Amino acid sequence: AQKITQTQPGMFVQEKEAVTLDCTYDTSDPSYGLFWYKQPSSGEMIFLIYQGSYDQQNATEGRYSLNFQKARKSANLVISASQLGDSAMYFCAMREGEYSGGSNYKLTFGKGTLLTVNP
Amino acid sequence: NAGVTQTPKFRVLKTGQSMTLLCAQDMNHEYMYWYRQDPGMGLRLIHYSVGEGTTAKGEVPDGYNVSRLKKQNFLLGLESAAPSQTSVYFCASSYEVGGAYNEQFFGPGTRLTVL
Numbered sequence: 001a002q003k004i005t006q007t008q009p010g011m012f013v014q015e016k017e018a019v020t021l022d023c024t025y026d027t028s029d030p031s032y033g034l035f036w037y038k039q040p041s042s043g044e045m046i047f048l049i050y051q052g053s054y055d056q057q058n059a060t061e062g063r064y065s066l067n068f069q070k071a072r073k074s075a076n077l078v079i080s081a082s083q084l085g086d087s088a089m090y091f092c093a094m095r096e097g098e099y100s101g102g103s104n105y106k107l108t109f110g111k112g113t114l115l116t117v118n119p
Numbered sequence: 120n121a122g123v124t125q126t127p128k129f130r131v132l133k134t135g136q137s138m139t140l141l142c143a144q145d146m147n148h149e150y151m152y153w154y155r156q157d158p159g160m161g162l163r164l165i166h167y168s169v170g171e172g173t174t175a176k177g178e179v180p181d182g183y184n185v186s187r188l189k190k191q192n193f194l195l196g197l198e199s200a201a202p203s204q205t206s207v208y209f210c211a212s213s214y215e216v217g218g219a220y221n222e223q224f225f226g227p228g229t230r231l232t233v234l
Contacts, residue, residue, distance in 0.1 A: 107211075
């Protein structure tokens with residue numbers, strides 16, 4: 001079974017509008033972290049936002065926020081006021097054993113969502 | 120700080136040839152990782168290292184070997200390249216703790232084509 005599922009291969013949004021990119025995860029480990037990375041057409045991986053499984057509040061970083069629904073095992077990325085430069089591939093990833101020590105802290109990635117921002 | 124660097128950026132090999140990809144980081148990170156990215160597959164972990172002199176297999180290790188002789192370097196080797204190894208390879212590194220402010224830092228990637 002996939003540990004990270006991103007069900008939207010592609011998404012379109014108008015400039016200045018908000019968009020939500022979906023991510024669901026599967027783990028039996030109570031200690032985990034969830035990440036979103038952006039990959040523009042130039043290819044580099046850019047870290048956007050992090051949510052720990054024990055964090056009480058949803059994470060926010062500028063225009064990025066993470067809608068964390070632990071019971072539903074979802075960690076959707078919300079981008080507010082989209083910009084043309086937001087056009088990129090977005091990856092959700094999970095790191096298990098987050099606070100248990102002795103972990104190798106490896107990431108498991110979803111297959112990604114290609115976001116296109118239209119002017 | 121240069122962060123994570125990868126050498127080379129591009130490479131074309133013929134089937135059966137060998138090569139080594141070099142990853143270097145200057146952040147004193149204990150952990151290092153090699154991933155491959157294929158269209159529609161996301162990133163998949165090949166091998167990783169939790170410290171100098173240690174290596175371990177990831178999700179897709181077959182056909183690859185790795186070495187971590189120095190803390191700052193992590194080498195990925197292909198002994199006999201196959202067309203199925205055509206991919207973009209990413210190296211990453213992180214501190215040996217979890218939690219916020221400890222994301223993995225990625226190199227720029229190496230685009231490898233095996234003919």
